[in-house]
Amino acid sequence: MFRRDLLALGALAALAPAAAARAQAGAGTGGSGGTIRTHALSLLGEPALPRDFPHWPWVNPDAPKGGEIALTALGSFDSFNPFILRGTAAVGLTNLYDRLTRTSADEAATDYGHLAETIELSADRLTIAYELREGARWHDGRPITAADVVFTFETLRRHGRPFYRAYWADVAEVRADGERRVVYRLRTAENRELPQIIGQMYVLPKHWWEGRDFARPSLEVPLGSGPYRIERFEPGRTVVYRRVEDYWARDLNTMRGTANFDRIRYEYFRDNTVALEAFKAGQIDFRTENVAKDWATAYDFPAVRRGLVKKEEIRHEIPTGMQAFVVNLRRPLFQDARVRRALIEVFDFEWMNANLFYGAYTRTASYFSNSELASRGLPEGREREILERFRGRVPDRLFTEEYRLPVTDGSGNNRAGLRRALGLMREAGWTVRERRLVNAQGQPFEFEILLSSPSFERVALPYKDALERLGMAVQVRTVDPAQYQKRIENFDYDMTVDVIPQGLSPGNEQRDYFTCAKAQEPGSQNVAGICDPVIDELVEMVIAAPDRAELIARTRALDRVLLWHDYVVPQWHIQSFRIAYWDKFGRPARGPRYDLALDSWWIERGRERAIEEGRRAGPDRN
Incomplete structure (x- = not known):
């Protein structure tokens, strides 16, 4: 879904105090009054690459340019503005734009200057400044300026998708300090990833957008500065991006050996x-x-x-987050935790993995799966200390029991799970009458599972059958991607499938996933509608973690509380890319x-x- 794609454009981590000194040494430049001047920001120590690194270590710097690659997109599109809620944006649009920094795909939490030649971080970590490269320019030849950066930030925060406001909530002010220097003043020094998040913003041309309505979807071809421009398109069917021959950053170390195709064509x-x-x-x-x-x-x-x-499988080290059936907590039907646990008890992953997935998947048991951030066993040490402050406001069992998902024998005969689920439903006030679950008023337990792709029906339909054996009335409905996006943005669903991605250094994006402020904001990424003061506080603690060890402990505490509330029915993950290509x-x-x-x-x-x-x-x- 596009909302998740946009989130992936930002957010790993920022410069920790200990790492800052090492980054200064790596940059080879100092600053006045304790200000750090560097070419890169990293959470986990000094950047792996020096200021004058020639290219990314994994690229072929002499890769030939040319040819066309044809890729798939699903659904349709009616807009070339991916930064707003309205409209359905075409895929690939971020090829048009540059960012202040580029994330290293080979390091856990490091961003290197791209549009920005030099990054300055004040000693108190309340000011971050970016100095733009002198040769950076838009496709029309005009220079990219600090005014463009300020315009982009203010426009996205005012008119962009809701997550920008959550993501940048701790920015107090942004100003242009001359033609090529932009300065951000932060509200707090505890939001350590914020300088890096700011650098990952795609920059838009102020002079092109003036006089245009940014909040209105449009198929007018936008002006960019990136390695590609839109060459041609057919609304809803095809969009072709053409490599910019005189791209200003074609020989920059953050671009050498990349953007090698002359054309990227998406067929819908x-x-x-x-x-x-x-x-x-x-x-x-x-x-x-x-x-x-x-x-x-x-x-x-x-x-x-x-x-x-x-046909290949390529292993990766990317955290796999949480993919799950997600209930809409805004619906009274799902507000009882016993009901939500009953939904988990009847989901037979072992049967599905054997019969539908050819044994390809691993069950997901954490919101931070495939990473050291996932909770495990019983809370110990610093994680337990954190959770103790919330005792009485979180489920008591999380201190004495390991959170576990039910496991079946894979035969498809999940009688034990059905018995446990029925007991939970009875405790929650539901009884079986004429083979239907009803409440005290005689109203049936019925809901709809909303999908965006027919391919997922083969998963949803067996789950529907299991729920109906429990006495629930369940419908599975598949809609086209555009309608699905609108319904999700407006919280118009009972249950759906969602993917909550995670990085190696979680932070500001957790506000958009899990907090009360976003539970009722249309277009937010809090799909479940989670609103719990303890979770709100834990999210802020994760954002303000002072070092890696504390970040791990706080994230595990957040993970454990989320799991024990049974907000979702966890599904599965895989630790490799499955690719096929001519x-x-x-x-x-x-x-x-x-x-x-x-x-x-x-x-x-x-x-x-x-x-x-x-x-x-x-x-x-x-």
Whole structure:
């Protein structure tokens, strides 16, 4: 979903006091009055790369430019403004813009100057300044200025998606201090990731947007500064991005060896089944596969057997967050925690993994899965100290019991789970009459599971059957992506599937996921509608964590409280990218630890010709 894609554009961490001194040494420059002048910000120590690093370690700096890559998009689009709620934005639009910094995909929490040549952080960490590179310019040739940065920040906070306001809540003031210097004044020194978050903002051209309504979706091609511009499009069906030959940052160390394709073409399809067939037919060059059944069964076609199409799994170290069935707590039906636990008890992951997913997945048991931030066992040490201050306001069992999800034998006969669930429902005031769960007023327990893709029906329908054996009346409804986005933004659903992504250094984005302030704000990412003062306080503690050890303890405490409230029905995760592609690409010898980095691939002309010849030869006869 696009709202999650936007969040991923920001947010790892910022300069800790101990790391700041090391960053100063790495930068090779000092400052006055304790001000740190550096080329990069990092939470976990000094940046791995010096100021004069030539290129990212995982790229081929001499990668050839040229060719076209065709990719898949689902649904439709009616806007080229991805920063607002209204409209459905086209995919790939961030290719048009630059940021003050770029995140290293090979380090856990480090951002390097991109638009910004130098970053200054005051000793009290209440002021952050960015000095822009002199040669940075928009596609129309005009220079990128500090006024553009100020305009972007103020416009996004005023008219942009709601998460910007949560993300930047601790910024007190931003001002242009000359043509190429922008200064942010912060409300608190405890929000340690905020300087880095600010640097990850995509910068927009003030002179182009003046006189235009930023809050209105539009298909007018916008002005950018990035490695690509929009070459052509067909509303709702196709959008093509063309590489900018004279891109101002083409030789910058943060760009060398990337943006290698002359054209990036996105073709839109109504559903994933049609998109897969388009890939098989050679209309699409590359796809990531998210459906385990398709990965196991749908890639035995002639082009694969002839070696024209490659299929790979690439391991990564990315935290996998939480994917789950999420109930809407704004509905009275789900406000009783016993009801929510009953929904968990009847979900048979083991049967699904064996029969639907070919054993491909691991059950998700943490909001911070696949990372050291996940809670485990019983709370101990500093984590327990943190939780003790909330005793009486959190479930008592979290101090004495490890949170566990139910486990079945995978046979599909989950009688034990159904018995536990029925007992919980009875405790919550629901009884079975004529095989239907009803409350004291005789009203049935009924709700709808809202989906955006037919491919997920194969998961939702068995779950629906299990819930109906309990006596619930459940409907599964699949709508097109645009309608789904609007319903999610307006909290118009009972239950849906959501993905809550997490990074290695959680912080400001947790406000948008879990706090009371966002529970009633349309368009926020608090899909469940979570509102609990303890969670609000824990989120602020995570944001203000003074060092890595304290961040881990506070995040584990937050994770544990979220889990014990049973807000979601956790699903599964996988620790690899599953990719398939027509074998016309070259790529670096290794990829980064935290990204697929498709932008570092390139077209191999010889392979491309072989693919074209293979397609003309037709399928094999076996």
